Amino acid sequence: MSNWERLVWNQRGLLWQGLAVTIEVCAIAFAMAIVGGLLLCLVRMHVRPLRPVAIALIEFFRATPIFVQLMWVNYVWPELFGWPNTFFTAGWVALGLQSSGYLAETFRAGIEAVPRGHREAGYSVGMSPFQVYRRIVLPEMLLTVAPSIVNQFTVIVKSSTLVSVITVPDLMLQAMKLVNIWYEPIEVLTATAAIYIGFVFLVSTAGKALADYQRRRFGLNAA
Amino acid sequence: MDAIPAIRVVDLRKNFGALEVLRGVSFDVHRGSVVSMIGASGSGKSTLLRCINRLETPSAGEVFIDGEPMGGPVTANGERKERPLSDINRMRRDLGMVFQQFNLWPHMTVIGNVIEAPLRVRRMKRKAAIALAEECLARVHLSEKGTEYPARLSGGQMQRVAIARALAMQPKAMLFDEPTSSLDPELTDEVLTVMRELAADGTTMIVVTHEMAFARDASDRVLFLHNGQIEEEGPPDQVFGAPKSERCRQFLSKKLQ
CATH class of the missing domain: 3.40.50.300 (P-loop containing nucleotide triphosphate hydrolases)
Structure with a gap:
């Protein structure tokens, strides 16, 4: 029986479980990042009195190392706010916060990239500023930045390995468990790396395909 | 006069x-x-x-x-x-406006561009708006292009869609x-x-x-x-x-x- 079979193939159930948790954490964090990023971006651009707050948050989320943020959410928030109350929640909150900072800036770039003429065309047919924003600016921006949003998901997937440190049973944690049983890291960690590569490759290929599709169909270049 | x-x-x-x-x-x-x-x-x-x-x-x-x-x-x-x-x-x-740069909305089809204002501004029913849009597209000789996205059109076609979009508001x-x-x-x-x-x-x-x-x-x-x-x-x-x-x-x- 080869080491690969003994250490990886026979333990595949555990690794898949870990991958499932990884995907779950990342998906929730991703959803949070999109909603949070959009909110931060809109507040920054259009709510004058709260603008400094939004800028401070965006910069804080972007400038703090993800590991520090994870520790901060996991150990400081429960003391201050009594939440999050599970490691799993702390994991996706920290990942989501950081990405929401990045996505806020991506969204802003996308909004600024909508040509002024497209808005003026809306005004010229009698649409209100709100209608122009909702029907023209936001959809066009979302299309433009969609490939960048997908790329941000790959960043989340890679950062998500850190949640194993706070004992969220993701792929990384399961892999380290296996390593610590037999102290034979070569096969297990190589296989783990391969799974991450495969996953990230799938996602970024989807992002590229999306960008190509946008260019062909809508004539939009990804921001 | x-x-x-x-x-x-x-x-x-x-x-x-x-x-x-x-x-x-x-x-x-x-x-x-x-x-x-x-x-x-x-x-x-x-x-x-x-x-x-x-x-x-x-x-x-x-x-x-x-x-x-x-x-x-x-x-x-x-x-x-x-x-x-x-x-x-x-x-x-x-006042219908036609711009030098066409300014069609790239995320909407040709028909979508033309019905947008009748739907949202005039609050027309969708069916009526589409009928109106088809009439306007016929006036600019683009009846067959309704389902295309602007990116697929030539400059001249885009400008004619822009004209149809302005006409649809019956200015x-x-x-x-x-x-x-x-x-x-x-x-x-x-x-x-x-x-x-x-x-x-x-x-x-x-x-x-x-x-x-x-x-x-x-x-x-x-x-x-x-x-x-x-x-x-x-x-x-x-x-x-x-x-x-x-x-x-x-x-x-x-x-x-």
Whole structure:
């Protein structure tokens, strides 16, 4: 029986479980990042009195190392706010916060990239500023930045390995468990790396395909 | 001719900081007539058009649409009561605008572009809006392109969709801001043909253009702008045949070479 079979193939159930948790954490964090990023971006651009707050948050989320943020959410928030109350929640909150900072800036770039003429065309047919924003600016921006949003998901997937440190049973944690049983890291960690590569490759290929599709169909270049 | 012109511009002025772009422009556009505006780049033609539907706010002067002042009624003591934006939006519906850069919305199909304002602004039923859009697309000879996205169209087709989009609001007048200036020469004709047909149908139009042939034989009146003022105006035969102003003569001789 080869080491690969003994250490990886026979333990595949555990690794898949870990991958499932990884995907779950990342998906929730991703959803949070999109909603949070959009909110931060809109507040920054259009709510004058709260603008400094939004800028401070965006910069804080972007400038703090993800590991520090994870520790901060996991150990400081429960003391201050009594939440999050599970490691799993702390994991996706920290990942989501950081990405929401990045996505806020991506969204802003996308909004600024909508040509002024497209808005003026809306005004010229009698649409209100709100209608122009909702029907023209936001959809066009979302299309433009969609490939960048997908790329941000790959960043989340890679950062998500850190949640194993706070004992969220993701792929990384399961892999380290296996390593610590037999102290034979070569096969297990190589296989783990391969799974991450495969996953990230799938996602970024989807992002590229999306960008190509946008260019062909809508004539939009990804921001 | 009726008493109240479709569009009346009175002493319109516009500054950008210290730069005076429009220095007192007045003219009337009667219902069903076509007015072409010609002049060198920077003479204020586009700004004038944009002031008419208030994409730019004039610094002074007034624009009347069917006798109604765009800037707001003047009260008894002579002060102007600025209109709320919702009012300006309502009045803009009556002025269709066609831009040099087409400005189609890339995330909507051709039909989507045309029905957007009838649906959202006029609050028409979807079915009625689509029927109207198909009618408008037929007028610009693009009936078969409804389901395409703008990216798949040629420049000339895009500009014709933009014309259909403006027509769909059934405006009282159409404003054209150099509609063929960003088109390849072989594509300008299809756009000019559509514009000639609109003119022949009795559409009230103001056309900012560098197409002297169009200004000459499709318009009822021609305005030559220079330095933010109307330097010469009259029927095309007069402006092109026997211009009174020296500047206008120079401009035309360069253009018609």
